[in-house]
Amino acid sequence: xxQNTFYLLLGLIGLxxxxxxxxxxxxxxxxxxxxxxxxxxxxxxxxxxTITDLKEDERSVMITQKAGFRTLEVFWVLFFAVSLxxxxxxxxxxxxxxPGKNLPPGFPRDEPHLxxxxxxxxxxxCCIAFLYIGFRVYYxxxxxxxxxxxx
Numbered sequence: 001x002x003q004n005t006f007y008l009l010l011g012l013i014g015l016x017x018x019x020x021x022x023x024x025x026x027x028x029x030x031x032x033x034x035x036x037x038x039x040x041x042x043x044x045x046x047x048x049x050t051i052t053d054l055k056e057d058e059r060s061v062m063i064t065q066k067a068g069f070r071t072l073e074v075f076w077v078l079f080f081a082v083s084l085x086x087x088x089x090x091x092x093x094x095x096x097x098x099p100g101k102n103l104p105p106g107f108p109r110d111e112p113h114l115x116x117x118x119x120x121x122x123x124x125x126c127c128i129a130f131l132y133i134g135f136r137v138y139y140x141x142x143x144x145x146x147x148x149x150x151x
Contacts, residue, residue, distance in 0.1 A: 001047065001051055013043065017040055020037075079121065079125055080125055082121075
């Protein structure tokens with residue numbers, strides 16, 4: 001398969017994933033999008049192995065690494081902002097009020113505990129950051145980044 005054909009297949013699978021997501025929401029069944037996403041990624045992985053005109057030299061590897069790093073830099077900021085927003089949504093509801101209590105009209109409910117979800121996301125994000133720092137220090141020592149070139 002040619003590389004441009006692979007990109008066309010990538011776009012088609014992306015559109016299919018959006019359709020599966022909509023169906024999953026309408027049917028209130030998260031299993032549809034979960035299984036569909038895993039199958040789509042697997043199909044793309046298999047299709048990528050069949051590309052015949054793929055070029056991988058030092059420059060393309062460096063570009064891939066830089067792009068991945070920059071993506072991580074931008075994504076963690078966006079992920080953290082979304083996590084903070086979902087924590088605010090969750091904690092702006094009355095936590096701890098039993099569901100059977102009669103609340104005044106228009107009073108927000110204690111559902112669906114989005115604040116706890118936001119906190120979990122932020123904890124995972126901190127774990128990712130510490131893991132990255134650990135790998136960064138490891139590879140810096142391994143490849144001698146901190147060695148001096150002076151004689």
